[in-house]
Amino acid sequence: MTALPELTTEHTVTVPPRELPVTTTADVVVAGGGPAGFCAAVAAARAGARTVLVERGPFLGGTATGAMVASFMGFYWRTTLVGGGIGHEITRRLVDAGGASGFTPYVLAEASENPLRVRTFPFDPEVLKLVLDDLAAEAGLDVRLHSQAVDPVVSEGSVRGLVVQGRYAPEAIGAGVVVDATADAVVCRRAGCAVENPQGRHERQPMTMMARLSDVDIYRFRALPREEKRRLARLGVAAGELAQQLLSLVSSPSGHDAFILMTRVSGLDGSDSEELTRAEIAGREQVRRVLSFLRREVPGFENAHLSAIAPWIGVRETWRVVGDHLLTESDVLSGRQFPDAVAQAGGPLDVHDNTNGLTLVEPPAPFSVPYRSLLPRGVEGLLVAGRCLSATQAAMGAVRHMGTAMATGQAAGVAAALATQLGVPPRAVPADRLQALLREQGAIVDSPAQPRLPRTA
Known part of the structure; x- marks a missing residue:
């Protein structure tokens, strides 16, 4: 039996054209x-x-x-x-x-240096x-x-x-x-x-992986003064568990779940399948680190647990x-x-x-x-x-x-x-x-x- 040549990235292949219904x-x-x-x-x-x-x-x-x-x-x-x-x-x-x-x-980006009031x-x-x-x-x-x-x-x-x-x-x-x-x-x-x-392509805005946490005391977290949130955000960045100085979340209508917007995946192209794969994996790993930090350091999250990670990463x-x-x-x-x-x-x-x-x-x-x-x-x-x-x-x-x-x-x-x-x-x-x-x-x-x-x- 004659061995077929190994395909490499230097090769091309011909895909026959066909009519589509x-x-x-x-x-x-x-x-x-x-x-x-x-x-x-x-x-x-x-x-x-x-x-x-x-x-x-x-x-x-x-x-x-x-x-x-x-x-x-x-x-x-x-x-x-x-x-x-x-x-x-x-x-x-x-x-x-x-x-x-x-x-x-x-308050958008409340724990950052330049927060902004909006209606959401x-x-x-x-x-x-x-x-x-x-x-x-x-x-x-x-x-x-x-x-x-x-x-x-x-x-x-x-x-x-x-x-x-x-x-x-x-x-x-x-x-x-x-x-x-x-x-x-x-x-x-x-x-x-x-x-x-x-x-x-790699200078585009970074991506964010969202996650849903359950059993969060939203009201206790919301009651924290802005300066305390700023301190916690800086602490999280210094520990390598937060990617940026953000403690942003959206609470569910029930008031017991929090959708956290605290990850940041930079330098990857969200329109390239290979790079997007890397971004998805990196985003999920960041969610793991964020959850650990929140449960350990942030009032209201002591009993939080991960109930869902977004099906795909958010691409800006x-x-x-x-x-x-x-x-x-x-x-x-x-x-x-x-x-x-x-x-x-x-x-x-x-x-x-x-x-x-x-x-x-x-x-x-x-x-x-x-x-x-x-x-x-x-x-x-x-x-x-x-x-x-x-x-x-x-x-x-x-x-x-x-x-x-x-x-x-x-x-x-x-x-x-x-x-x-x-x-x-x-x-x-x-x-x-x-x-x-x-x-x-x-x-x-x-x-x-x-x-x-x-x-x-």
Whole structure:
């Protein structure tokens, strides 16, 4: 018997081309079932489009459920509501389902050197899974879980569908418009879109592995003075058990569980499978060290035990698309309002780096996201939403909050539906028509009024 040559990394292999069946056709296909993609799909369906939602995981919700980031930010600027529409409907349904109690004041990064007061919406990720299933069914979505968006179907220079890898075989889904809400801009990059990532891949914002601890005395911990929390955070860093000076947590609606946000995995690329594997393992090891420190040193955690580690690590930044408008830090920090605004946002500008830690800056006023930031430059038939939309690294730190991601997703979904109904590419959708339809769906697209409550509320 003749021995076959050993394959090495210097070799290439030939994969035979093959035709794929078009198993489904729709008006709109959305890639990614996280906060942005889910709202895009529901919005498109409510606007009358036959919509398919493709999600690689076994449930919807993305970062909110799979990464267990159990608190929505971005719905408020100070005390002014800037996020409405489907995202706000999700918060109301969570309250009705017993998975949340409502919006609450919160001190972001309280144990750090530059804390910031914000309004957040803590929730139970398990209840959110049920809420999203209900909303998807009511909207009539064709949901495809366990399905990875692989490639765009491109015909005559326009995206006309999506290649999806299921559990066994790939298939093609034909569509009038595709929305890329994959967070990693998978579809856009495969379509040849330019990306805004001037820095090296390993200079992206660090990742965080969340964990759920049970039997925590939340009230005792909350009652600790800020200076004591600062002391404990410094102690944890000095002991090598905390990766940064943060003692951040979100309490569950029951008040006895804590979702801890205290890990930090730096210098790895969250869009590379090999490096992401290393990040997942490193994140879980950090959870082990954090739990040991909390139980030993931090009041309220003496009897805490680990009840769950997030199914996957939270990734803040990978690829961002270059669109017809690149949202900048100046746009955010000037509270800029665009004539083609499709979403309002309140920040804060929240940028984690790999050396100095955390930068938090509150915009002086709500700012808007223009429709042009959802239009990948030079490609037709494709929209983008969520943290991979067209923005610089700093600006993305202000629009990646899940409340804002939901708003950009809803805008992309409505725009996709409108494009198919008008028979035009998304770039030709009139901004005023899009804004009017978004208002009908309850979205906030116009500059909100100034807050009427005191700043400390």
